Amino acid sequence: MQHYTQSEAYTQIGLDIINSNPDFEHLKGADVRVAFLSCTKPKRSKNKVTFGECIKVTEINKVFNPYDFFIVIYEPNVENFTDTQIKILIEHELMHIGVEYKDGEAIYYLVPHDLEDFKNIIDKYGTDWAEV
Numbered sequence: 001m002q003h004y005t006q007s008e009a010y011t012q013i014g015l016d017i018i019n020s021n022p023d024f025e026h027l028k029g030a031d032v033r034v035a036f037l038s039c040t041k042p043k044r045s046k047n048k049v050t051f052g053e054c055i056k057v058t059e060i061n062k063v064f065n066p067y068d069f070f071i072v073i074y075e076p077n078v079e080n081f082t083d084t085q086i087k088i089l090i091e092h093e094l095m096h097i098g099v100e101y102k103d104g105e106a107i108y109y110l111v112p113h114d115l116e117d118f119k120n121i122i123d124k125y126g127t128d129w130a131e132v
């Protein structure tokens, strides 16, 4: 059974964030390809519920798919989220996408959190944005 599907709703939210939020100016210029996925399987990591995840596609996997990153939202873990919380979560996941240029070529990497969360997410929404 396939638990992952591409989500049109999350794609729309993600593109809106990239296009309207100055924090993501660097992603607009880069041709970074992001697939927004919905997963029906719950996920936990280090005993904590995982709401979403940003996964960098490895070079070898790009042979079989055209994306640089997957942003996965774990549906069972966000079923009580409001629309606003979903947007903040997607914004959080987008912040994991790092782009660097070397000899004119874009190099992608995963940006780690500066705290438990990203500082600008906390500044904008507080530390308890994910409380449901």
Ligand SMILES: [Zn+2]
Binding pocket: 092, 093, 096, 113
């Ligand atoms: Zn994160």
